Structure formats: structure tokens, C-alpha cells
Amino acid sequence: MVAGIPRRRGAVSAVGHDNVIRTGISEVGARRTVDFRGARAVIDERGEGTTVGYLHGPIGCPPHHPFLDVVAERCRVAAPSLPGCTGSDPCDDLRGIHDWVVAVSELVDLAGLAGAPLVASSTGAMLALELAAVRPDVFSHLVLVSPLGLWVDDDPIADPFGTTLTRQRELLTADPARTAPFFDDVEGRDASGLADDGVVRYTTRTAAASLVWPIPEFGLTTRLHLVRCPVTLIWGESDRLNPPSYLERYAARLTNVTATRLVPGAGHLVEWDAPALVAEVLWNVIGLR
């Protein structure tokens, strides 16, 4: 049993493990698969100690993830890939925001994250807020990176999908090269492997697009007051997708914002541009220094 949160081994037994590096009784750097509604969901798990969660943004949760590596230096981090993303099977049942929230609720439980602190980014942050609004005790604390979910006509967020892949990279991080694990082919893969990778990327983009198409606003503003857990908001000063002006809008609508942080030189996915900084914020929140 890992300190703090019991592992839900019963839910793990359906499919098995891959890429497991075992040290003693722990599994470090494992991407395990669990049964989710009769299909496969991938949960990335790294590190030891206090359990924290990570809910990814539009590029999914690829295995090469500097932010998770940093967090795993001091915590056990569990990061489920949403349906259709980075290895998790797509799910045909997801028709609207309510369906997504229920799916995330199930995945949070499967990942053993109920009651844990959660870092969530972009689309993942939107889902985390929606879930916290209807299940107030699901997370002990939310560290949110540039959540989507609000929309002001005069201050629109950028369209991340009606654009070229080159421009998408620029919208996601200050340094486009940081999204390489998601956008670029891995050297040494054969043709079949490259085709598989291409399909994974396409289905991940499809899942992300499906969640927010055509405008990522589904009434969250009417539910934010229901989020009771403490919230820390992080925004990149150079966020080209979700303007930093939305940070104050969230801060004004949430009732328990304990800190806000505007990060110079960071774009939309701050955990990719500044992984150590976001990890530091998380450790402060959970009392690890």
C-alpha cells in the first residue's frame, strides 16, 4: 500500500502492464492498462510517495514527459490518458460534456486519485473543474494550468484545430520543439510502427477536438461556484491559445483560489515549457519542500 492512497489493484487486473521498470515493491515509470467500459485505458505511473494526479491537455500523455519525471522525483504520480488519447481506446459513448465528466470520474477512481491533489492542464483542467463542481471532494487540491471552459466574444481563445500543425505547436508551447514527443516521428521506428504512431496522434487530436469543438464553452461559468477545494491557477505569460486575461476571470468566479502564478516565457502548456516550476508549485501545495 502506497502511503496516502490505496492502490486499486482489482481494477488493474483486466489487461496487464507494459513498459514496467520494477524496483523492489514499486513500479517506476510504468504505463499500465486498465479496463474502462470494456476497452483499454492507459494510466502512466511514476515515482513513489504521496500520490498526486495529472490530467493532460490536448496532446495527451505521451511516455516521454519531462514534467511527470520531475514530479516523480518526490511523489507517486498517476496520469490517466483520456479516451482516445495516447494509447487509450476511443469511447463512442462521449457525446457531450456530461458524458466526459462521468468518464473522467471513472478514470480518476481507476487511477486511485480520489481525494488526491491533481495537476490538470488546458482541456484536462476544464474537465477537472467540471468534475470538482459535481463531486466536491474528489480532489484535495487543484493545480490548474490554463484551463479552457470560459469564453468571451471580445476576447476569444485561438482555434487550435483550424490551423496547420506548425501553428498548433506554436499555440501550445512557447518553444514549439517541446511538443516533439507528440508531433514528431520517433527515430528508429519501422514503417508499421510509424503508422501506428500516426494513428495514435490522430486519435488523440480527434479526442481533444471532439471535447472542445467548435468553441470550448459548455456552461462551466454557471458551475464554478460549486468547486470547493483549494485551487491554484498557473498561466503562461506567452499563452497564445488561451489569453492570460482569462486567469482573472477564473479567479473571480472560483471561491477558493489560494494562489495564482503568471509564468514569464511560458506558453499554453506551462508544464511542458516550465516543468520544474509547475512541480514546485505542486510540492508547495501538498507541503513537500
Add this chain to the structure above:
Amino acid sequence: MWVDIDPGLFDPAVAHRAYNDYIDELEHAAACGFDGVGVNEHHANAYGLMPSPNIVAAALARTCPDAAIVLLGNSVALYNPPLRVAEEMAMLDCITGGRLVAGFPVGTPMDTTFAYGQNPATLRERYHEGIELILRAWTEPEVFSFSGRHHRLRYVNCWPRPVQQPHPPVWIPGGGSIDTWEWCAREGHVYLYLSYFGYKAAQRTMKGFWERVREAGREANPFQAGFAQFFAVADSEAEARDLYRGPAEYFFNRCLHVYPGFADPPGYKTANTVRAGVEGMIERAAREAAQRSASNAAGFFGKSGLSFDDMVEAGYIVLGDPDQVAERIVELTTSLNVGHLMALCQFGDMGRELTMYNTELMATKVLPQVSDLFEDRWENTWWPASLGGAAR
């Protein structure tokens, strides 16, 4: 040219002239002897101006009394509810006395996901469910309820009903999706490959379609397929090159400028199509437009655009005197095994007079040489019976 083109460029005086020219040209085609006249659907599009094909189809319904009205068609996922499509198409079939061909394209990404905000991940499911509703609305003997994932109606009662029984022939315009081939092959609908890049480039797509027809246990009846092709006819090849060079260059190097960011929203293609590496017509248009833009430092309309000679050589345009064009049609239809030919006799900035000339030559000098190509061996059950189609 699509989705976010500056609305300030629209000139209603031009539109008034253009719409009336379109209708005149299609009526002329019917009068010259074309078997059918066709209209299609695009949104936020400057070269087509046809968000509602049913309006123009209605204008043609009575003025083209001997031609099929080939509606290519209604992008079903954009109609809420799709019952509206069933009603309007039934109206057209009644007005024409059973001369409608019912086309149901998925629609381009620009039209469906960007101009009309449809979720690309659920677009095809919504589309298929809509077609199911339409076909049931035409054929169910009683009032019925329909509870789908995307459409819910407690009382479905389509008035009027179509003249053609069990329903008008169904044609599915497609641009290269594997799943569309499979569905058409399985359901027995016409697969109509709409590509602006000519018959030589279409070989792989049509080969894929016919493989699936055979896998579905059906014969490769060419009348279960169609193809769209640009034609440029004159009294001589030299004259044709002279007359049609400008409009062709205008279309391919200006009208078909598709912003790559709008060409392939995630989810529009299925995983099958992605894995097979099949490039759809819109993707190809966007890729070639981007290549032209990248190589042209002087501006988009500069000399690096596709040359007219390249277009002719590649088969984008079938060009020549009537005999030459007829010979190429035989090559096209037999190599692709298509029994329905969508002849695009107007393209780019081609004016009314030249369009009428091209259309008339095509109808009176070319088509008589090729119209019976497959009829000695195959029955055409995908054509209105009142116009000679076989019973279904």
C-alpha cells in the same frame, strides 16, 4: 476562398448575375440533351455560391422537363432535423414526376466542421443516422418514432412522399474516404467520386471501391459508380487550348485555394483512412495550394501556379475536339469502370457564352458517341425509371 474569406468581397450584383447565369447554363444543358443537370452544396465558399442546392434544383424542376435533377446533394449532417431533407427531396420528386436523384455527401471539412461547426469526430455518425432517418421517412408505412444518438423525433410522418419507389436512387458523393467506399459497396448506393484532379489520379480510389464491391458479394456494375471530370471542347484542340486556358488556370490556381488548416480537422477521417494513407481530394488541394504558395515569393497568383499544359497532361481537364474528347471518355469510363459521368463544362471564370458553347458541343457532338457504353451488358437501377432507369 473558403470559411474565412472576407465577407466584404461579396457583391450582390455579381451574385444576381452569377445565379441567373448558372440556371441559364443548366437549362441549356438540359435542352441540348444532357441526361441530367446537377447541383451541389457548399458554405462560406466564394467559387460555388451554393449553400442551398434545393433552391436551384427547384428552379430547374419545371424548366428541364426531360432531364434528371441530380441533387449532389444535401450534406445531411447539417440539417436539423434531417427530416427536412426527406421532405424537400420528396417535394422535388413530386414536382418532377419522379426525376430526382438523391445525393447525400458527407460534405467537405470546410463546409461541415468549420462553416457549420459540426464536431468532426461525430460528423460521420450523425450523417449516417440522418440518412437512416431519411430512408425510413420515405418508406415506413406508418407514423414512427426515431430515437437516435443525434436526432430524436416522436412523430415522423413525411408529407409528401417521393414518386419513385421505394425511393429515389441514392448517390453518395465522396472524396476518398475508405469507409464511404465500404458503405456504398455494402448498401448498394452509387459511389460518386468527386475529384478535381482528373481520372488519372482517380485510379487508386476507384480500384479500392470496386474491391469492396466484390468483397460485398456484388458485381462490378459500372452504374454503381460515377466520376466528375472537367471538359473543354472546341472545334480543334488548338482552339480548345486557346479558349479554356484562362478559366482553367483561374480555377486551379485561384479558386481551389484551400487553407491547409481547414482541410483535415482531426476526426474527419476515420482511423482506417489514416492508416491506409489515403489522401482525400480536399487534402490534396490544400497540399498543392501550400506548395504553390511556398514556392511563389512574388505572391500567390504568380508564375509558379500549375501550368495549363500540366493540367491537361495530368488529366485534370479533358480537352480537344469532339472526337478526341469522346475517345478520352471511353478511356476514362472503362479504366475507372464508371457508368455515370458528371461533366463539368463550366469552371473558373468561364463566362456564360463560352459555357454554353462548351456545353452544347459536349451534348451534341461528344455524348452521342459514348452514351451507350455499358448499356448492352449492365442494367442501370440507379437512374430514375421515368427516364429509362431499370426497376429497383
